[in-house]
Amino acid sequence: MLNFELLIPELTLAGVAIIVVLLDLVVPRKGFLPVVSIAGVVVAAGFTIAMWGGGSQALFNNMLAVDKFALFFKLLFLAIAALVILSSVDYVSKFARFQGEYYALVLLSALGMMLMAATAELISIYIALELTSISLYVLVGFLKDPKSTEASLKYLLLGAVASAVLLFGMALVFGFTGQTQLGEIAGAIQGMSLAGVLDSPGLILGMVLMVAGFGFKIAAIPFHMWVPDVYEGAPTPITAYLSVASKAAGFAIILRVFYSAFGLPSWLSLDWGLVFAVLAAIGMTLGNVIAIPQTNIKRMLGYSSIAQAGYLMVGLAVVGFSPAAEVVGRSSLLFFLASYALTNLGAFTAIIAISNKVGSDLIQDYSGMGKRAPLLALALTLCLISLIGMPPAAGFMAKFYIFSGAVQHDLLWLVIIAVINSVISAYYYLRVVKVMWLGKPASEEKVPSSGALRLALSLSCLGVLLLGVIPGYIMKLAEMAAKMFAF
Amino acid sequence: LDFNYLTTIIFLPAVGAILIAFIPGLSEKLVKRLAAVFTFVPLALSIYLFTIFDRSASAIQFEEKFSWIPAINAHYHLGVDGLSLPLVILMTFLGFLVVLISWKIDLRPREYFAWLLLLETSILGVFCSLDLLLFFLFWEIEVIPMYFLISIWGTGRREYSAIKYVVYTLFGSAMMLAGILSLYFTTGSLSMVDIAQGGLAMVQSVMPVTAIFFLLLVGFAVKLPVFPLHTWLPDAHTDAPTAVSVVLAGALLKMGGYGMIRLCVSIFPTVAQQYAPLLVAFAVVSVLYGAAVTLRQTDLKRLIAYSSISHMGYVLLGIFALGRVSLTGATLQMFSHGVITGLLFAMAGLVMHNAEERNLGKLGGLVRQMPIIAVIFSVAGLGALGLPTTSGFAAEFLVFVGSFSSTAVAGIQVYTILGVLGIVITAGYILWMLQRVFYGPALKQFDKAKDADILERGYIFAFVAVIMLVGIYPAILTDVIKMGVMPVMGLLGG
Numbered sequence: 001m002l003n004f005e006l007l008i009p010e011l012t013l014a015g016v017a018i019i020v021v022l023l024d025l026v027v028p029r030k031g032f033l034p035v036v037s038i039a040g041v042v043v044a045a046g047f048t049i050a051m052w053g054g055g056s057q058a059l060f061n062n063m064l065a066v067d068k069f070a071l072f073f074k075l076l077f078l079a080i081a082a083l084v085i086l087s088s089v090d091y092v093s094k095f096a097r098f099q100g101e102y103y104a105l106v107l108l109s110a111l112g113m114m115l116m117a118a119t120a121e122l123i124s125i126y127i128a129l130e131l132t133s134i135s136l137y138v139l140v141g142f143l144k145d146p147k148s149t150e151a152s153l154k155y156l157l158l159g160a161v162a163s164a165v166l167l168f169g170m171a172l173v174f175g176f177t178g179q180t181q182l183g184e185i186a187g188a189i190q191g192m193s194l195a196g197v198l199d200s201p202g203l204i205l206g207m208v209l210m211v212a213g214f215g216f217k218i219a220a221i222p223f224h225m226w227v228p229d230v231y232e233g234a235p236t237p238i239t240a241y242l243s244v245a246s247k248a249a250g251f252a253i254i255l256r257v258f259y260s261a262f263g264l265p266s267w268l269s270l271d272w273g274l275v276f277a278v279l280a281a282i283g284m285t286l287g288n289v290i291a292i293p294q295t296n297i298k299r300m301l302g303y304s305s306i307a308q309a310g311y312l313m314v315g316l317a318v319v320g321f322s323p324a325a326e327v328v329g330r331s332s333l334l335f336f337l338a339s340y341a342l343t344n345l346g347a348f349t350a351i352i353a354i355s356n357k358v359g360s361d362l363i364q365d366y367s368g369m370g371k372r373a374p375l376l377a378l379a380l381t382l383c384l385i386s387l388i389g390m391p392p393a394a395g396f397m398a399k400f401y402i403f404s405g406a407v408q409h410d411l412l413w414l415v416i417i418a419v420i421n422s423v424i425s426a427y428y429y430l431r432v433v434k435v436m437w438l439g440k441p442a443s444e445e446k447v448p449s450s451g452a453l454r455l456a457l458s459l460s461c462l463g464v465l466l467l468g469v470i471p472g473y474i475m476k477l478a479e480m481a482a483k484m485f486a487f
Numbered sequence: 488l489d490f491n492y493l494t495t496i497i498f499l500p501a502v503g504a505i506l507i508a509f510i511p512g513l514s515e516k517l518v519k520r521l522a523a524v525f526t527f528v529p530l531a532l533s534i535y536l537f538t539i540f541d542r543s544a545s546a547i548q549f550e551e552k553f554s555w556i557p558a559i560n561a562h563y564h565l566g567v568d569g570l571s572l573p574l575v576i577l578m579t580f581l582g583f584l585v586v587l588i589s590w591k592i593d594l595r596p597r598e599y600f601a602w603l604l605l606l607e608t609s610i611l612g613v614f615c616s617l618d619l620l621l622f623f624l625f626w627e628i629e630v631i632p633m634y635f636l637i638s639i640w641g642t643g644r645r646e647y648s649a650i651k652y653v654v655y656t657l658f659g660s661a662m663m664l665a666g667i668l669s670l671y672f673t674t675g676s677l678s679m680v681d682i683a684q685g686g687l688a689m690v691q692s693v694m695p696v697t698a699i700f701f702l703l704l705v706g707f708a709v710k711l712p713v714f715p716l717h718t719w720l721p722d723a724h725t726d727a728p729t730a731v732s733v734v735l736a737g738a739l740l741k742m743g744g745y746g747m748i749r750l751c752v753s754i755f756p757t758v759a760q761q762y763a764p765l766l767v768a769f770a771v772v773s774v775l776y777g778a779a780v781t782l783r784q785t786d787l788k789r790l791i792a793y794s795s796i797s798h799m800g801y802v803l804l805g806i807f808a809l810g811r812v813s814l815t816g817a818t819l820q821m822f823s824h825g826v827i828t829g830l831l832f833a834m835a836g837l838v839m840h841n842a843e844e845r846n847l848g849k850l851g852g853l854v855r856q857m858p859i860i861a862v863i864f865s866v867a868g869l870g871a872l873g874l875p876t877t878s879g880f881a882a883e884f885l886v887f888v889g890s891f892s893s894t895a896v897a898g899i900q901v902y903t904i905l906g907v908l909g910i911v912i913t914a915g916y917i918l919w920m921l922q923r924v925f926y927g928p929a930l931k932q933f934d935k936a937k938d939a940d941i942l943e944r945g946y947i948f949a950f951v952a953v954i955m956l957v958g959i960y961p962a963i964l965t966d967v968i969k970m971g972v973m974p975v976m977g978l979l980g981g
Contacts, residue, residue, distance in 0.1 A: 331558070385631065390627050390628075390630065390631065391623075391624040391625075391627045391628050392624065392628060396624070396627065397556075400559075400620065400664070400668075401558075401559065403664070403665075403668055404559060404668050404671060404672070407665070407668040407669055407671075407672050408672045412665065412669065412694055415665055415668065416665055419661035419662070419664055419665055420658075420661060422657070422661060423654060423657045423658050423661050426653060426654065426657050427650070427654065430634070430650065430653065433634075434638065434646065434650075437635065437638075437639065438638055438639060438646065470555070470556075471556055471558075472554075472555065472556045472557055472558065475556060475557075475558035475559075476557065476558060479558055
């Protein structure tokens with residue numbers, strides 16, 4: 001069936017992106033563009049919320065699913081896009097040209113991610129992924145200085161390799177099941193015997209290659225090589241965007257593919273669950289250890305995001321280990337993604353505000369920020385505490401929730417590795433806190449921040465505190481979303 | 488009776504902290520007054536709770552319970568019983584006095600008092616929480632104010648000490664978190680009350696209960712601290728500002744002892760009985776090792792810090808002797824040590840502030856210049872070595888009598904006698920310290936050192952009054968404590 005009304009949020013976003021580009025040509029006051037973009041995002045979010053009450057539906061011959069799972073992620077991406085646009089206003093106003101294209105590309109990649117969360121078919125997954133990636137390649141190189149260009153090129157080349165690997169994996173899965181729709185792949189696999197699957201290692205190889213392809217998106221070790229350089233070179237709002245939205249989209253698609261297509265029989269899910277458990281253990285350990293000696297805060301947060309991907313993969317392992325009917329693995333993953341998104345956006349917004357004034361991303365230049373910009377420093381401190389996973393911030397509840405699922409399913413070893421990792425991470429996160437509050441300020445000059453930045457920062461910090469102290473409501477939403485899978 | 492006393496007591500300091508931090512343009516004087524008000528009201532309220540506490544019921548009182556996170560069955564559940572009420576009073580008492588002790592702080596006073604008040608909220612929360620998640624939340628929050636308080640307002644190697652404190656505590660609480668999660672899935676509940684009453688065979692076991700017991704115990708042992716997990720303590724104490732040392736020694740360490748009774752003993756009575764001999768041995772090692780190391784200290788604050796390790800060994804001994812009297816003694820010892828060591832640190836702070844010297848080798852003869860400080864310091868010292876009429880005597884006496892007569896651990900008499908030897912060493916280092924600081928010929932360089940001023944006299948007399956009151960009439964507390972110990976003994980089958 002062609003129920004186009006189910007695509008209204010996406011169509012709105014596409015329309016707004018085009019309008020922004022056109023407006024850029026005719027409107028001399030560029031301050032107008034972010035306002036239009038955010039208005040578009042809000043309207044799209046309104047349509048998405050209106051669809052929450054409906055049941056799960058499918059369109060285009062089951063290529064796209066509109067279920068609560070997809071809607072949860074769509075809302076998350078729209079919220080992230082709005083915050084990123086808010087925190088970009090200052091940054092972009094310094095550009096001489098292409099301001100409209102910047103906002104349009106942010107909106108288009110958000111559109112790609114929204115489609116990623118909804119796709120339930122291998123080919124449309126690939127298309128949605130490419131729509132997201134290509135917009136992001138351009139955004140990473142937007143500064144056009146050597147670092148930014150290098151980052152963009154690196155991201156493009158490695159991303160192309162990852163896409164190729166992913167496509168190869170998809171081709172193998174298609175070859176051995178004869179299907180591209182996730183539900184039908186699941187049916188084909190369940191029709192095979194154990195010996196049948198073991199006799200066709202091509203299917204397993206296909207799955208492994210898909211893990212590798214998606215692993216690039218979520219910055220899982222060993223597919224993380226691009227992260228530090230790209231994070232350092234990209235415009236800071238785009239780094240924030242990459243670190244949360246791109247990662248969340250990757251997890252959304254992994255969750256849907258592996259849960260829907262490869263979720264049964266249980267020996268298969270135990271297998272990939274174990275793969276994710278091992279990747280998680282390696283990812284968080286290496287990410288945290290390498291983050292310690294970093295001197296550039298964007299690089300440090302790059303490695304930290306690799307470690308956070310490790311914690312998130314604990315959730316994927318739980319999904320693999322738990323019976324299909326159980327919801328805790330999926331819902332805890334959703335909750336973690338929401339709280340991680342708010343936290344990292346908050347941290348990057350504070351960094352944007354500070355870097356605007358200081359003109360440097362080196363941690364040592366944050367010295368004495370507690371005196372020069374007490375509220376900014378306080379907000380950044382809250383976000384870093386949340387990244388460590390300490391209360392009263394969202395990160396604590398997220399970790400508690402995700403680890404509680406892991407303990408339940410014989411993954412206590414992984415939880416112990418994870419909590420020890422949290423202690424290690426405290427060391428480098430607190431180093432930034434230390435520099436800000438204990439260091440001598442380089443000058444007495446205050447660090448002002450614009451209204452848009454302050455708004456973005458207070459929204460994310462408010463979210464971090466709310467999710468940390470009264471997480472019940474969002475947890476319930478995550479649970480509903482995790483239950484409602486169309487496929 | 489609909490008034491939520493405990494919520495008010497816990498969160499008033501936090502409200503004060505927020506006001507102090509965010510109201511623009513507060514003068515330094517007003518900040519201090521606000522801090523005093525927002526700590527005095529909780530003190531008054533907790534004393535009021537103490538007077539209306541029902542001394543004939545062993546149940547949880549002043550309970551508040553609301554659903555908090557339905558998805559994981561967590562509740563906002565507060566309540567006090569005979570075990571926690573004395574510690575709540577101890578914290579509110581110290582909380583108010585440390586504001587007075589900090590009256591002369593002039594470096595970034597707004598931030599200082601905001602963190603100090605936040606610290607009080609988190610410690611009070613630990614003592615009042617009856618939900619494991621809420622308990623852990625408050626337990627973790629405490630680390631952040633401590634980090635800032637030590638690293639900004641401390642002395643010496645303050646940044647090193649602060650990060651060492653954080654890493655030790657986070658390591659302990661990481662283990663504890665794994666323990667709490669396992670407990671949650673073993674029983675399907677986060678309520679301490681339900682778990683203790685329902686036993687451990689409620690749903691399923693994810694790992695041996697012994698392992699859960701030790702995961703939790705490590706978290707508490709770091710905080711108490713128990714040898715060999717104690718090495719953060721001397722550094723943190725030595726470099727912390729005076730008021731923070733008072734809270735750290737006075738109330739923070741007690742979180743460890745309280746957690747051991749509330750969780751390790753109450754939830755795992757059989758495991759506790761099985762491993763009691765081992766833990767009692769650790770207790771004696773802590774007592775003797777702590778006391779022996781204290782003898783060799785030359786820094787005034789470091790000396791008192793090490794003495795805490797020895798005194799907390801008595802708490803561990805009392806807890807894992809697993810007897811009615813010994814548990815009562817251990818709880819009383821926590822209260823008594825809180826007040827006595829709080830006073831010792833406050834006095835050490837005064838000496839250091841007024842004489843501008845902390846090395847025992849260079850101090851001497853101060854009784855001429857600061858007679859009041861000398862007298863009160865001696866009273867505190869005598870309390871620490873357990874002189875009758877001080878609370879230290881009552882508490883240590885109960886611990887020793889209780890442990891000696893306990894039947895839970897074979898051969899505990901030997902351990903107890905070894906522990907009593909600690910008292911002898913304590914007498915040695917306390918008297919020697921007093922002698923080196925106050926007696927001997929008066930030194931010229933201290934001629935300008937002042938004695939305690941009127942505010943300082945006020946708070947040190949408050950300390951002394953409490954020490955004497957509990958020392959002369961210990962039943963005022965033991966009547967309450969024994970109602971808290973009774974259910975624990977019921978679980979232990981004694």
